[in-house]
Amino acid sequence: MLAKTNVDLIIEHSKQLVTARGHSDAPAIGLEMEDLGRIDDGAIAVNDGKILAVERTSEVLANYSAMKTIDASGRIVTPGFIDAHTHLVFAGSRETELELKIKGAGYLEILQSGGGILRTVRDTRAASKEQLLQICKKRCMNLITHGATTVEAKSGYGLTLEDEIKSLEVVRQLSAEGPVTLVSTFLGAHAIPPEYQTRVSEYVEQVCEEWIPEIAKRKLAVFCDVFCEKGVFEIEDSRRILEAGKRLGLIPKIHADELFPLGGAELAAQVGAVSADHLLFASHSGLLQMKEAGVIAVLLPAAPLTLMLDKYADARRMIADGVPVALGSDLSPSCWLENHQLIIALACYKLRMTPAEAIMASTINAAHAIRRGHEIGSIEVGKKADILILDADDYRFLGYRFGRNVIDSVVKNGHVVVEDGRFNA
């Protein structure tokens, strides 16, 4: 009889082990989004931060022993959630705007009256790097205790080169400190700063000619995003910014067709963006062009909810057409959501995605939306051990039972960082 291999950690007897396997090379599309790669009575062997084996418990225990074992009987295990779209780095808050929204003020109306983004820009500029770090660290703790192990984080509340660099340095430092892995996006074109209200093309020129080269030189961002919207950065300005980023190695992402059918989906396909996000008003031909170009639709169901819109992205059509769909929070001062489980519930209730589709969109497809599909997003041999153990005995509880945190444990890079719902210092 062969000796067992000793490993760092074994998670055993999971009632339903959701692997999301088989899609490391390309995101799941269409009916593939229903296939969770489930193993009943499943187990995982973890060593050196990586997944060494994923099989039925009897098979894993026949080959491995461990110093630490987690008994997941009666519970489900999934890959760590990946939030593919956040505006993580901001100071201050905008709770007063909720009342304005209730009274009927729209997003652009609040923005034009000096509120909205511009208020957060003032607060974020006023905050020191150290203050921003402390604020965002807390936010990361909230994210991971609710199941997000990797999070995309955008700049975009600095809107001066200095403050954009400050924001992206915060992202870099937080990611290095952990526990959440952050992937950074430069969003200098988030809003037109007050100093440039009537000089949009001058601002765009500065972003393209001065800021993007500096951000790229300092290696502060992986992606370059733009808030492509009527009256903000329209199609040609957005194209210019994304192309300028691309020339210096920043992968394009785009806020597309959120409030108005401007052609953002088409632009995403034309510039070869990794994702187009929001897409409430995307045209059908734009979606088909995205599919052809391999652009992932990142849907953010909390955004229309907090904007009090009745319209949501047409996820059913996208899935039927074979457009890969991922999910994100749109965490920001106007959509302050740090619980990924609620995003899954909103995807079910508002986008009519099934729990399985919403889980795939929150794991492997979200990994692809941040170009990490080979490393994270599924429970497969060789991948990073980012794993959730949930206080539920069927995956369909995700979406169904909402509002309460059902995360029991979070394993991040092989370390148990959340246990019994509490963060381990």
Ligand SMILES: [Zn+2]
């Ligand atoms: Zn956004």
